[in-house]
Amino acid sequence: MTRTPETPLPSPKERRRLREAQSLSQADVAAAVGVTRATVRSWENGSTTPRGSKRDAYARLLTGAEEVTAHQENPAPALVGAATGPVQASPDHAETPPEPPSETPPASELGPEPKPALGPEPQPELAPGPEAELEPLSAPLTPDQAFDALYAFCAPALVRQTYLLTGRRELARESVERAFQLAWHRWPEVAMDRDPAGWVRATAHEFALSPWHRLRPRHRNPEPPPTAPADRALLDVLLQLPPVYRRTLLLYDGVGLDLPETAAETEASTPAAANRLLHAREAVAKRLPELAEPKALHRRLAEVASAERLRAAKPTTVRWGGExxxxxxxxxxxxxxxxxxxxxxxxxxxxxxxYEPPLAPGASVRGVPPRVAPGPLSAEELALRAKLKAETASGPERLVPEPG
Structure with missing residues (x-):
């Protein structure tokens, strides 16, 4: 009995690129194929491989041969723009964590950059089944090549993200360069990290939002705002938000991270991150009602960041500066x-x-008369002194007994 050949699939990195090229989120693909979002994530990082009919549907969806089914039109409930209620999950999937809003496309200039090739893909703990396809082994990259690849993928978008956090162009470039210099200094740790791009992004955002920048002389005066009035208004609203609210809004509505990932990167709990996001959206919608929808806010964040000429330095310059x-x-x-x-x-x-004991200062003692210096001698005292001096120095002769 011969086995029917399975539908060929691209590599895990190519799967993610094809999905983002069609402006589809992982939730959209999961709804179209009929699996969970965690399954789609495992397909894209190479942990598992689809089989059977789901493999055929996934391949057609990536190649664009099949349109998204009607399940995509009603994604699972998640955070909505300007909503004030708590984050809730679908009753059919109550055990899964909250999903990000499917109306926010992850692929944009502010979106997460695709991960560079840092060597072979990590192998899962359990061996794949007999039908799992084997990826061809490629030559491992040198540390310089891997760092340059990571920098080329992440630096341009990361500079724009940091500009939205601070409103300062030079500080955005400096923050990104410092983050990559620290990553090069700790390259073995960063290269083995599950998400090197997230490691660098978190470092750059923390450096950019450091309160010590207020003490620097060149940061006391504000930089020129954007020329477009709409861009200037949006940036002004963002800078008026507290730093943690601003960062949460940027990661969720700008970069496209889901709620647990946003909470982990901002070092907060998931309910705290959801409350920060809702309050930030409410503040933006209060000043700019046309940005009440998350999709419109996502598009405007990308437009404001792309309007500025923010060019990152070359990777060789960053590595040399770090060294x-x-x-x-x-x-x-x-x-x-x-x-x-x-x-x-x-x-x-x-x-x-x-040890040398200190000399105690002199003090008078009561009851003892002070020592008086001798005065002039009388005639009798002078005669007595002369007599004493005239005698021998050893005194009078001693009497020695003699035998009788």
């Missing part, structure tokens, strides 16, 4: 250590090696 910074800090640490050793040696040489 130079590391050398400078190393030299400063060595110099400080030498100064500390010299000061310690000088202290040991000049410090006393034994």
């Amino acid at each position: 130079q910074r590391a050398r400078q800090w190393t030299r400063a640490a060595i110099a400080f250590t030498i100064v500390l050793i010299g000061a310690t040696t000088l202290t040991l040489r000049t410090a006393p090696d034994h």
Whole structure:
């Protein structure tokens, strides 16, 4: 009995690229194929592979041969724009976490960049079934090539995201460069991370929102706002939000992360992240009613960020700058250590090696008359002194007994 050949599928990275090229979210694909969103995520990261009829439907959906079915028109309930109620899940899937709004397309200039090739795909804990297709092995990249690939994929969009967080162009470029310099300094850790792009994004956002920038002289004066009045109004509304609210809104409605991922990156619980998102949307809708819908807000965030000429530096320049910074800090640490050793040696040489009790100050004692200096001698005292001086120094001769 011969087995029917299965429908060929592209590689996991190509699956994600094809999905984003059609402006489909993972929830849309899951609804069209008839699986859960977690299953689609595992198909895209290479943990599992679809089989049977779901494999055929998934392949046709990626190639655009089949339109999205009617299940896509009614996605599972999630956060909606300007809503004030809590986040709720579908009653049929109560055990699954809250899903992001399907009307917000993840593919945009602010969306998550596709992950670069950092070597072979990680293997799942359990071996795949006999029908799972094997990916061809590719030559592993050098650390320089892997870092340059990650920088080329993430840096342009990350600079635009950071500009929306701070409203400062130079600070956005500096934050991204510092994040990638730190990533290059810790490259083994970042390369083995499950989401290197998320690691760099979180580092850049934290550096950009640091309150210590207020003490820098060049950051005391605001930069020129965008020229378009609509862009200037949206950026002004964003900058008036608290930093954590601004970051939550950008990650969810701008980048396209789901609610648990947004909560994890902002170091908050999922209900806290949902409340921050709802309050941020309410504040934006109050000032700009035309952006009450999440889809319109997502589009406007991408337009405002793309209107500015924000170019990131070359990856070789960033790597060289990170190495130079590391050398400078190393030299400063060595110099400080030498100064500390010299000061310690000088202290040991000049410090006393034994205890010397301090001299107590003089004090008068009651009942003892003060010592009086002798006055002039009388005639009798002078005669007595002369007599004493005339005698021998050893005194009168001693009487020695003699035998009888």
